[in-house]
Amino acid sequence: MIFYFSGTGNSKHIADKIANSTGERIVSICERAIEKNETYEVGEDERIGFIFPVYWYSMPTIVEKFINQLNLWGYEKQYVYAVTTYGIAAGNVMDRLTQILKQKQVKLSGVFGVKMVDNYVVGYDIVDINKQRIILNNAELEIDKIISMIKRRANAQYIKKGVIAFVTPVTRYAYRKTDHTKKFFATQQCNGCKECERGCPCNAIHMRNGKPVWEGECTFCLKCIHNCRQSAVQYGKFTAKRSRYQYKEPSQ
Numbered sequence: 162m163i164f165y166f167s168g169t170g171n172s173k174h175i176a177d178k179i180a181n182s183t184g185e186r187i188v189s190i191c192e193r194a195i196e197k198n199e200t201y202e203v204g205e206d207e208r209i210g211f212i213f214p215v216y217w218y219s220m221p222t223i224v225e226k227f228i229n230q231l232n233l234w235g236y237e238k239q240y241v242y243a244v245t246t247y248g249i250a251a252g253n254v255m256d257r258l259t260q261i262l263k264q265k266q267v268k269l270s271g272v273f274g275v276k277m278v279d280n281y282v283v284g285y286d287i288v289d290i291n292k293q294r295i296i297l298n299n300a301e302l303e304i305d306k307i308i309s310m311i312k313r314r315a316n317a318q319y320i321k322k323g324v325i326a327f328v329t330p331v332t333r334y335a336y337r338k339t340d341h342t343k344k345f346f347a348t349q350q351c352n353g354c355k356e357c358e359r360g361c362p363c364n365a366i367h368m369r370n371g372k373p374v375w376e377g378e379c380t381f382c383l384k385c386i387h388n389c390r391q392s393a394v395q396y397g398k399f400t401a402k403r404s405r406y407q408y409k410e411p412s413q
């Protein structure tokens with residue numbers, strides 16, 4: 162069984178690829194899944210995977226919330242792994258995951274990371290198409306290696322943490338403390354299509370007078386910015402001039 166969260170498709174791509182290769186079920190982590198609070202039945206030989214992007218060297222808050230309330234029925238020490246996607250480095254993101262799974266008596270055995278295109282458009286621009294192609298072609302090779310380790314149920318630590326991974330507690334604190342909804346807005350280009358509202362995994366976007374407003378618990382995945390066909394969704398002063406990104410299969 163694969164539980165995944167993805168804002169712009171990098172992590173979803175990996176989840177799909179692993180699912181295609183292992184034939185295992187796939188569950189999207191979102192507010193609706195948390196509200197349903199289902200119990201997931203794990204087969205005797207099934208692997209359990211968690212796939213998500215790195216945010217400020219930590220796990221997306223929605224992923225942490227989902228795992229904290231996760232009920233697994235039939236878990237008897239089956240193989241558990243996690244894959245995270247990142248733009249530069251993953252920090253100590255997996256320490257936190259190990260810790261919260263441990264509280265649930267679940268042991269994390271395979272820890273993997275894949276460098277993909279950085280979608281943090283509120284901080285800097287997206288790399289150009291050629292660089293994207295190089296990064297994503299390299300990522301494919303890494304994903305194939307990781308899939309073969311997952312299939313072998315390898316006890317592995319295959320992840321680039323980065324030289325300043327030690328700052329993780331600080332970045333995690335800052336990420337969790339920030340109210341992410343404050344600086345989002347829709348420009349006059351917004352045609353009220355509601356795509357951002359429909360697509361928000363956190364249910365943090367609601368239409369008021371035909372325009373979106375951001376409120377409540379936003380995990381800061383930036384899907385609303387990258388997905389808007391009008392490029393009408395902005396965050397603060399700097400996103401207007403920057404590109405948008407959605408994972409697409411790279412050409413060779």
Ligand SMILES: Cc1cc2nc3c(=O)[nH]c(=O)nc-3n(C[C@H](O)[C@H](O)[C@H](O)COP(=O)(O)O)c2cc1C
Binds near residue numbers: 173248
């Ligand atoms: C809020 C936010 C914070 C991020 N923080 C980091 C980070 O600390 N280190 C890093 O290498 N990439 C960081 N990134 C980049 C993403 O981890 C990366 O682009 C990821 O592959 C996106 O996955 P997705 O397409 O599945 O949403 C961040 C992106 C966002 C939106």
